[in-house]
């Protein structure tokens with residue numbers, strides 16, 4: 001669908017040394033962040049990490065204690081909320097129940113006496129594929145459709161920056177997945193800068209070009225979703241973006257292109273380029289789907305880390321994959337995800353097994369797991 005009048009690109013957002021203190025509590029500390037124009041950026045983190053506060057600072061609903069906020073290169077730190085080129089879509093979308101959908105979307109434009117408010121509202125509704133329901137009332141629409149109306153209402157006045165605060169939080173899982181893809185498509189069509197706040201790692205990774213993982217008021221790591229997932233830098237990021245098998249140990253060799261770690265007697269190898277620390281005590285890890293399960297001891301090789309024998313202590317089937325919990329004496333319990341390719345479980349509960357993974361898939365973290 002042509003984006004028409006919405007084709008203008010959004011603006012970039014820059015947060016410089018932002019601090020936000022509430023009485024007795026620092027919610028954001030020294031936050032520096034640049035979001036390029038036209039990107040879909042997700043701020044991801046657990047409840048209370050400061051996501052909403054960051055969004056409210058950008059929207060002008062909170063004042064920073066320190067630091068500057070620039071939108072499209074213009075310093076808006078002291079600009080009132082309604083004068084910033086920003087709109088927000090919240091989880092509770094609060095459409096006016098007594099107005100039709102088209103009236104809801106054109107309301108803000110009409111109030112500001114903008115020419116062709118109705119035409120622009122129809123265009124926004126076409127973009128979210130709801131123009132055929134323009135004359136309906138909000139209560140005659142499904143939750144997902146109402147959320148799309150809220151989105152149309154937020155983009156109709158072409159903000160340079162759209163802020164989304166858990167906008168899909170009230171939707172059921174299936175609709176949520178569908179809306180994630182739709183939102184991404186709409187963002188690509190309108191070319192606006194989207195700053196999306198969520199605690200759902202799958203949602204952030206599905207939609208965003210860049211994800212920033214936030215913890216206790218600071219950004220721990222930022223990058224394309226696959227990079228964050230494949231190469232987490234901290235224990236927090238490794239655990240927040242899916243599951244990880246983590247091992248603590250001491251580096252016993254760091255010559256060459258890999259480091260060797262002694263983890264409770266097991267020798268595990270990580271490429272030097274994928275390890276944040278190269279000496280002393282370290283935490284290393286591997287994702288569960290990168291680990292293979294074996295019924296017999298695999299052949300030793302420099303390219304694979306092998307642990308075992310151990311025992312399967314739990315098997316749980318989940319459709320496309322099966323999760324195995326494997327306890328290796330001295331080392332701990334590992335999680336293994338295996339694709340179900342029609343041959344039944346690789347190993348039953350109680351079975352003796354070995355696990356292995358390609359050395360190249362391991363990662364070494366900045367901090368310790370304990």
Ligand code: ATP
Pocket residue numbers: 022023025027045046047048049050051052053054199
């Ligand atoms: P959630 O996902 O639960 O919305 P969040 O990451 O968006 O969480 P924020 O709402 O930004 O978190 O809150 C960050 C921290 O700042 C929290 O510990 C919160 O209690 C605190 N906080 C937020 N607003 C205020 C306020 N007005 N006064 C005092 N503390 C506040």
